[in-house]
Amino acid sequence: MASKQYNADPHVFLDSGSTTFLVDSNLAPHMTLRFRTSLGIAEFVHQFGFWIFDIADISKQFPELAADIKIPEFFEKHQFFSSVFRISSPGLQLWTHYDVMDNLLIQVTGRKRVVLYSPRxxxxxxxxxxxxxVLDVDNPDLAKYPLFSQARRYECTLEAGDVLFIPALWFHNTVAEEFGVGVNVFWKHLPSECYDKTDTYGNKDPTAASRAVQILDRALKTLDELPEEYRDFYARKMVLRIQSKSYSSNFE
Incomplete structure (x- = not known):
């Protein structure tokens, strides 16, 4: 992929004032946001925290740049959901989260560290x-989060031209080690009807999962009608039932 168009000088990167662009924001850590401005990118990111929300597609929003990025053929065209164009300043961190769709993280320029944890x-x-x-995965507060030390950590560093496949539900945390440009490509690997139709970022739980959580919340509220000893006993029974009915042994 070509990288000559992606320059650390923000005034070289885009024709300011004529192009809508997407950036990552410390104030909105899991959003890539859209804005039109007459400022250079550096001034804009310095002055503003976050802005507006749309399903991203670099082929439509940045057609002159999209040709520089070859997306591996991991999915059929009808499964495509979004391609998120990211500009990251040094030290920018996206805290640990999961997405409900498979995605590719394409590093165009710069270096980015990625830490992952299994859904299990x-x-x-x-x-x-x-x-x-747990915001600081390198120096976690184990007095506050003692179980965190049991999570198995996977780590890699992406250089310009590298592509990382991040499966759905895998937790990931990224840190830009230097100014960088990247693209996230998300696609639907489940039937379309499984996804929340209002999801613009690929991070809303599937509709069946959301309904199940709502039902669970109602069940827990019902348990509140019982004395503490009974509430504890029946809550433990519920957990055992969920484990026996829904936990899988296929991913050990």
């Missing part, structure tokens, strides 16, 4: 929605 280690990651509460 979700119990050690202290989840809040689709994200881990």
């Amino acid at each position: 280690d979700a119990q050690f990651l202290y989840l809040s929605g689709d994200k881990s509460e």
